[in-house]
Amino acid sequence: MSSLLEKARFATDGLLYPKNRSPQKKQQQRRRLRNGDDEEEAEGAISSYVAGQTGMSTTAVDYRLHADDNAAASSVSSDPEEAHFKQRxxxxxxxxxxxxxxxxxxxxxxxxxxxxxxxxxxxxxxxxxxxxxxxxxxxxxxxxxxxxxxxxxxxxxxxxxxxxxxxxxxxxxxxxxxxxxxxxxxxxxxxxxxxxxxxxxxxxxxxxxxxxxxxxxxxxxxxxxxxxxxxxxxxxxxxxxxxxxxxxxxxxxxxxxxxxxxxxxxxxxxxxxxxxxxxxxxxxxxxxxxxxxxxSWIFVAIWFVVPSTFMDMKRGETNKWGLRILSELLR
The missing domain is CATH 1.20.1540.10 (Rhomboid-like)
Known part of the structure; x- marks a missing residue:
């Protein structure tokens, strides 16, 4: 949450810090955001400023992942070979x-x-x-x-x-x-x-x-x-x-x-x-x-040509066309 607020602050500096705010206070606020201390104050500053500019009330939403969600996310990404599994x-x-x-x-x-x-x-x-x-x-x-x-x-x-x-x-x-x-x-x-x-x-x-x-x-x-x-x-x-x-x-x-x-x-x-x-x-x-x-149609063709070719060879009738098609597909 702290990193997101910090990025938002750098992207919209005027939104978080109005022009009448001193540079010293801005520096202190930046330090608190980097350390992850004053998240609620930063959220309140955003909400109050947006409400003042638009005349609309804002609602803070907590988007933090719970411990179970973090564990599930880490378990899915820990093994790339299991990405194609249909069920857990x-x-x-x-x-x-x-x-x-x-x-x-x-x-x-x-x-x-x-x-x-x-x-x-x-x-x-x-x-x-x-x-x-x-x-x-x-x-x-x-x-x-x-x-x-x-x-x-x-x-x-x-x-x-x-x-x-x-x-x-x-x-x-x-x-x-x-x-x-x-x-x-x-x-x-x-x-x-x-x-x-x-x-x-x-x-x-x-x-x-x-x-x-x-x-x-x-x-x-x-x-x-x-x-x-x-x-x-x-x-x-x-x-x-x-x-x-x-x-x-x-x-x-x-x-x-x-x-x-x-x-x-x-x-x-x-x-x-x-x-x-x-x-x-x-x-x-x-x-x-x-x-x-x-x-890929090539594998369907291979499985169609190979059995017919060997069946003809077994009867003593070599299927030259089948062998030629197979060689072309495998080239």
């Missing part, structure tokens, strides 16, 4: 983590912990997981228990399994929900859960599996599709530039995370089919969701 909080990622933790605690409290030679994840036994809704291809197909395509995302084999998934969800999942919006995030998460369960039933029908790893891989797949679709989009606004910068920063970590998880998918007690199915489902859903952000 991530309710669904937090809710899923709480529900998953609560369910595992209830299972361990009611049914105990299985020996490590049966469940090395420090959790209940396979029969308990199956009773609580694990993925079981026989029960899904023969008995029609289709809910088991979705319930495995809420269950975890043990503390180690839960800790790994919850940490990723609270870090990357939380950030991407704030970036994409809760609706898009939930669509990717649930769709990837379904895709991982279906893929696991097809390629590993004999296994009983639980966990949100497939859904987490779906989030990584959706983020990968967003990076590929919008990798060369040049934003004009501040939010678009922040989004482009964030995608470049996240590209290596997303690819590295996918490689690490897929490498761990082939160790014992891990359902590689669920991981791969969730990754593929999330990638496809991301292609659908984020393709609406296209602003």
């Amino acid at each position: 909080y991530a309710p669904f990622s937090t809710l899923f983590c709480l529900v998953q933790t609560t369910i595992l605690a209830l299972m361990m409290w009611q049914c105990g912990v299985a020996p490590l030679n049966i469940n090395p994840m420090i959790g209940p036994g396979p029969d308990v997981l199956n009773y609580w809704g694990a993925k079981n291809a026989v029960l899904i197909i023969d008995d029609g228990e289709s809910y088991r395509l979705f319930t495995p995302v809420l269950l975890h084999a043990g503390l180690i399994h839960l800790a790994g998934n919850v940490l990723v969800q609270m870090d990357a999942g939380n950030m991407w929900e704030r970036e994409w919006g809760s609706l898009a995030w939930l669509l990717v998460y649930v769709g990837s859960t379904l895709g991982s369960s279906v893929f696991s039933c097809c390629f590993m029908p004999e296994n009983i599996s639980v966990g949100s790893s497939g859904a987490v891989m779906g989030l990584f797949g959706a983020k990968l599709s967003e990076i590929l679709l919008l990798c060369c989009e040049k934003g004009t606004s501040t939010k678009e530039r922040a989004a482009a910068y964030s995608r470049k920063r996240q590209a290596c970590s997303v690819v590295g995370g996918i490689v690490i998880v897929m490498a761990m998918s082939f160790i014992p007690y891990v359902d590689w089919a669920a991981h791969l199915g969730g990754l593929m489902a999330g990638f496809v859903i991301g292609m659908v969701c984020f393709s609406f952000k296209f602003r």
Whole structure:
């Protein structure tokens, strides 16, 4: 407030200090304004002078920011990468983590912990997981228990399994929900859960599996599709530039995370089919969701030419026109 009054005083010296005021008093008033002491007196001087010149009464308004407003402003400007986020909080990622933790605690409290030679994840036994809704291809197909395509995302084999998934969800999942919006995030998460369960039933029908790893891989797949679709989009606004910068920063970590998880998918007690199915489902859903952000016709043309070119090459009919168009677009 003091700086604003000081600027106003320098800009309109005659308004704050009439001609009949001595230079000594002006100097004293300037010193008080610099030190921030006599704000109310300066405001009163402005109001009285304006009222005397115009014949209209004036009302002083306090434009100072409260502490909460200052904190919010500093939090928004502190991290430029968050300028493009659609929302401040991530309710669904937090809710899923709480529900998953609560369910595992209830299972361990009611049914105990299985020996490590049966469940090395420090959790209940396979029969308990199956009773609580694990993925079981026989029960899904023969008995029609289709809910088991979705319930495995809420269950975890043990503390180690839960800790790994919850940490990723609270870090990357939380950030991407704030970036994409809760609706898009939930669509990717649930769709990837379904895709991982279906893929696991097809390629590993004999296994009983639980966990949100497939859904987490779906989030990584959706983020990968967003990076590929919008990798060369040049934003004009501040939010678009922040989004482009964030995608470049996240590209290596997303690819590295996918490689690490897929490498761990082939160790014992891990359902590689669920991981791969969730990754593929999330990638496809991301292609659908984020393709609406296209602003350049060149990428639409690339995604149209590339599939048709490779389909013709597979049939032994090389599409020379498609290759020429693709080379022209990439030049």
